[in-house]
Structures are given as C-alpha cells and as structure tokens.
Amino acid sequence: MKIAIGNDHRGYELKKKIITWLAHNGYEVTDYGTSVSESVDYPDYAHSVADAVSSKKADRGILICGTGIGMSITANKHQGIRAALCYKPEYALLTRKHNDANLLCLGELNGDDLNLDVVRVFFETEFEGGRHLPRIKKIEA
Numbered sequence: 023m024k025i026a027i028g029n030d031h032r033g034y035e036l037k038k039k040i041i042t043w044l045a046h047n048g049y050e051v052t053d054y055g056t057s058v059s060e061s062v063d064y065p066d067y068a069h070s071v072a073d074a075v076s077s078k079k080a081d082r083g084i085l086i087c088g089t090g091i092g093m094s095i096t097a098n099k100h101q102g103i104r105a106a107l108c109y110k111p112e113y114a115l116l117t118r119k120h121n122d123a124n125l126l127c128l129g130e131l132n133g134d135d136l137n138l139d140v141v142r143v144f145f146e147t148e149f150e151g152g153r154h155l156p157r158i159k160k161i162e163a
Contacts, residue, residue, distance in 0.1 A: 023145075026080035028067035028093075029055035032130045033086025039134055040084060040141055049145070052080060068096035075124055076102040083125040084141065090129035097125050104161065110136070111143040118147035120154050121161075 025044055029037040037055050044051050054070040056062045064087045074080040083105075085093035090107040097105035105125040106117035109132050117123040126144045128137050 023082065024050045024052065024080045026052050026054055026071045026074035026083040027085075028053075028071040028083070029086040030062050030064040030067055030088075030093075031056060031059050032088040033128070034059055036086050036128070036130050036134055036137060039138065040086070043138060043141060044145075047145070055086070064092045065096045068093045069100075072097040072100040072103050072105070072125065076100045081124075082145070084128065085125065086128045086130060086137075088130055090127040090132075094127040097127065102162070104158075108140045108144065111139045114140045114144040115147050118144060119150045120157075122149040122154070122158055 027037060027041060034056060041051050054074065055067050068085055071083040071085055075083040085097060087093045094105050094107040097103050103125055104121055104123045105127050106121065106123040107127040108114040108117060109129065128140065
C-alpha cells in the first residue's frame, strides 16, 4: 500500500516516527512534508497529500500539524478525500469501518504514543461497506 504523508513544522518529529513504523510494516511511503522545524504554512502540505490520494498516486494519506484541525479542513476541500481527524484509536476504527476515510489527520499535541496507536488502528481496519456504502456515495455526490 502506498502512503502519502505530510506535515508542517509542528508535525516534523512525529512524522519521522510514523514513517519508521510504516516502513517497518511494509508500507511504501512518499514524504510531502517539511523537513524543517521553522514555521511553514500547513495548507501547502495538506494540498500536496490530498492531491496524491485523490489522483491515486497514493492509496491513503496522513497529515500532521499541531492540532490536525487545519490539515483536516484543507484536505476535505479535495474531491474524493475523506479526511478524518482522530485523537483516539476508537475514532480511527470507526472512521475506517463506517466512513472509508482515506486520509488520517493527527494533532502533534496528542502525543507520540497515542498518535502511533491511532495510525496502527487506521491502517489495520477495513471499510465494512454494506449500509455505509450509500452514505459514502452521498458524500461523493
């Protein structure tokens, strides 16, 4: 599975840890984020990752900033993106099962260990389909 990942300055250190986890678990990762800790504009990175996922260059994406809110707002402006801001593993589980989310947004403020748990659940959980599929089609329309 191909993963696009992006971050602003707040998400730089967490991104490195997530890339290590993804690579260790067999995912192919393309890094669209900044590699500096100086202030940058999060929408630039959100657009790059959302473009990669919506154009099918990547199967799923991850965006990281201080809270994840700005990344989520920006990514969801793109056709075909279902970005979910998840602060708990339970949210990641349900957004994959029910919403077929294809882009995970994380807040660096949530802490590394909890964010890594969220990532693990997001990538281990499949979409249930069934009664949820018509809802996804309504989102896409």
